[in-house]
Amino acid sequence: RTKKGREALYQAAYLSYQFQDYDGAVRKFQEFAKANPRSGLSKDAQWHLAWLQYLRNDFKGALERFEAVAKQLKSRRKSGDSLQEKLLYWIAMSRVRLNRLEEARSALETVVARNPYSYYGLAAQARLEGIVSKLAETKNRLPAQATVAVEGSASSPDKAAAEEKESEEDLVEDESAEAALQKEGPDEEERIQASEFRDPALRARIDVAQRLTELGLHELARWELWEVEKKTRNSQYLRMLISAYEGISSYHRSASLAELSFGREREQHGFDGAAGLLGFQLIRRPIGRSCSSTRSSLAFPRSGSGRSCGPRVCIRAT
Incomplete structure (x- = not known):
């Protein structure tokens, strides 16, 4: 069980994940975690197992795994670890999918408090705005029938899922994982199909x-x-x-x-x-009226006389 052997097994699992062979990725990550429980990469493998459950819409199972990995990291890694921050963010997002918005807000606020200008700090700020507004709407709508309404909303994760339909990417890997994986660069685009x-x-x-x-x-x-x-x-x-x-x-x-x-x-x-x-906004205006706010203006004559005798179309970038 050399270092190169461990890295090769981890990389094989990671490549299966990137190419969306999720069954193969789960099997290989589980094999890696079982064979190398003391390796730093084992925690990253556990992260990916939780992440794969999230991708399969098993949000309850993903939340349990995310929280379990986060507890393990508390005693093994420093508090500023990027993997901890990533875990806390996706713990919050799992709670959003389960419509546990108050708990999600608390987790996101923790991410922002730790490092507001990190990658996940910025993502958490963006998500918090939507969650706070939803909670405010819920409070305004639920005076007498609060209990019934909340119970009804918990059974509709599809509504929460609609606001964040998302796709495949390389998450920010822990430094130990990045040593085993290929660095991001121009060649990555050729290897990973959009x-x-x-x-x-x-x-x-x-x-x-x-x-x-x-x-x-x-x-x-x-x-x-x-x-x-x-x-x-x-x-x-x-x-x-x-x-x-x-x-x-x-x-x-x-x-x-x-x-x-x-x-x-x-x-x-x-x-x-x-x-x-089009990437532009179309605005019709009468002849002779200026459109000072437009970046460019195109006049389309109605006749072939060369004179503009109809309404003009201003094209303004939005």
Whole structure:
């Protein structure tokens, strides 16, 4: 049981996970954890076993595993460990899926308190905004029938699932795990096919990018969005990317995504019918009226006389 042998087994399990062979990944991660209980990578293997349950929508089982791994880490790793932060975030997200919003808020607030500007700190801030507003709505709606309403909402995890349909990505690995895995880089895109599968990790990256945009850190946000773009073909995420790219003035990326991913829809629905897929907002205005807020303006004459005799269309990036 040499170090290279352990790393090879772990890497085999990780590659099965990346290529969405989840049955194979579970089997190999379990084998690794059983054979190498003292290895630092064993805790990362346990993390992936919990994560795979989450991907399969077994949120109760995933929550139990996440919490068990977190307890083990308390005595073995330093308090600032990135894996601990990651575990706490996904413990919170599992609680969101189970509609345990108060507990989820508490966990997310802990993540933010520890490190508000870390990757998961930013993701937690983005999630907290939605949870706080939901809790406020619930309190306003439930005076006399609070008990009945809460019990009814707990049976609808599909509603919670709809807000975070997500896809596949490399999560931030612990330093010990990264030594065994291939470093991220341009070659990774060639090895890992972009997927239509929804994975919570990519949604977390979009949340982080949106938070970075709010902080004015557009270049960092652009890198997060690029990581999502190269790993997903999910139409919902692509629409979110188009909007997010526009938010940081990367109009070339939003236009490129709209053309490559939704070109056929635009052809079917026409110029006005597919405005949301253009990456631009269409505004009609009368002749002679200026549109100072537009970035560019195109006038389309109604006749072939060369004179503009009808309403104009201003194209403004949104």
